[in-house]
Amino acid sequence: MSDARPNDRDDEPGGTGAVDGESGDNGTDEKPDDVPPHRAVARSGRLDSEQRQGTPYTESQVIMPTVKIVAPFAFTFGLFVTFHGSGSPGGGFQGGAIMAAVVFMIAFAFGIEATRDWLANTVVVALAVGGTLAFAAIGLIPVARGGAFLQYDLLPIPVKYGLESVEVFGIAAIVSGVLMGLFFLLANGFASDGSGFGDGGTGDDIDDIDDIDDTDESASTGSDPSPVTDGGER
């Protein structure tokens, strides 16, 4: 399929347009004849799939500036939806999802590996864990003051800002952190080479989970590592 593609139609529409229409079916053999050498070198990354296999993939020069323009607006809009949830549609969940989508956008434009270097694992985990802890802490402050869980009028701030702080520091952080984490996790894929914790020293908790899940009839195999390795082969 890729053998039959015309050899040049991306850079110079005016100069080589006539050649396109006629040599659309006879491959790349005559390419050195009708293309100047410097252009052949410049375009060598785009010949056909066999020749392209060795060349590195270049990120698109069109997508990157667009993402540079759109991403700040989208991130600001996510913040707006999060912070302005009390007066307009939206809230922490929606704003967190939009902010996570901005990270997806950046990752698709600039490469997932570069984004992974830029956005460290610590940040993602801190967002998810910190969000959960912040929600729990906001809920437990009234308990410490002798009230009920999440009784906002016992907070030292007005009730409205209590709700807002739950949305902002709690839900938005959890949702954006977990969604970014899922994205990087799925981009990495399954750890099939044993580098995950399938053979690590984390036996007890995992075995307990497996017992609860699927081995009700043989619940006494708490120290048996076989459920984990089974999971690795699936």
Next chain:
Amino acid sequence: MSVVDTALVAGYTVGEFLLFAAAGFVVLAIGMLYRAVKGPTMQDRVLAVNVLGTNTVVILALLAAALSEPTFLDIALVYALLNFLMAIAISKFTVERGGVL
């Protein structure tokens, strides 16, 4: 009396007219669904869904205007900002060399 309640033609107000226009855009979207279903290549499908997304931005904006709820424009803004994510994701997805994804 706002613009939405002004009579336009044949007893219909501007708001009802905008609702009909939105329905017309939805009918066009149903037509474009043919290309999303038929293909034949994945790029055709993504292209059709991308056009559907732009259509939906207009539909949501028309609904917000017709119901005279300007905050509903936020929903259209989300689609306008995030709709091209699927297209650029597909553009990475179909590249097979070097394990880009």
Next chain:
Amino acid sequence: MTGLEPVVAQVTAIEASLLVFVVLTALVTALARDVLAAVIVFGAYSLGMAALYTFYRAPDVALTEAAISAGVTTVLLLLTLAKTTRIDHETVFEEVNLPAAGAAGFLFAGLALTMGDVPAVGSREAPVWSNPDVTQWYLTETYAQTGVENTVMAVLAAFRGFDTFGEAVVVFAAGIAALIVLHREVFA
């Protein structure tokens, strides 16, 4: 089927076209042979659902649908497909399993028979509206009690805050569960 006429008579053009769109995309998503095609058409399904929610004046739900479907669901499904194998199919649609289709059609017919008793959208006779102790209380008292104009957010974060805390922990636990399933220790 005699109860259906008053319901059908109230359906406006925008509702009817959106319903057709949503049902068509849902059918194609269910029946598409190629998984990637199903994922792409599912994106179109969520477009229709967001417009439908907007027309029924549920902007919070519509915003959630927009943010999650346009930004997140498609991308995560595509990444999952990229990590698994995908078979190119010549045919577009699956073959319909007739007994399953018959069972689904039977269920649909049974549900459609009850449509006559369902109150119309926005009707004053709907239980959710006519109950002065619950819905009306929230609509009238929310601003006085919390100072928040968006009742949905007030209900989510204040009146059922403990439930929302549980949901947030569920999202957090889902992240951990994905780590466990994929045998990883770190996200990045």
Next chain:
Amino acid sequence: MMDAIATARVGLIAVFALLGLFFSFVSMVGVIRLPDVYSRAHTASQADTLGAGFGLAAVALTVGWEGAGFKSVLLLFFIFVTNPTAAHAIARAAFEEGIVPWTEGDDRR
């Protein structure tokens, strides 16, 4: 005088909405009828830009500037920025996958 302006506004709303519908219809016909993915990408981005532009112009006229007319301008700006990018991404993906452009005499795809 004010009446004339209001009447012109209502009429312009109707005209813009109908023009938006017309250009979206052209776009739909192009997406359905044109022979390959590259030409479909061209008609999608070109005519759909006009359709969305006129539709959002009708919305902006309806809600007015003191409403959220600013947001519809923002909507139009982002559609103008992101739609060509999406069309580029799709065409680039098709090129990378080795889809040969349709030339005269080929089968319709």
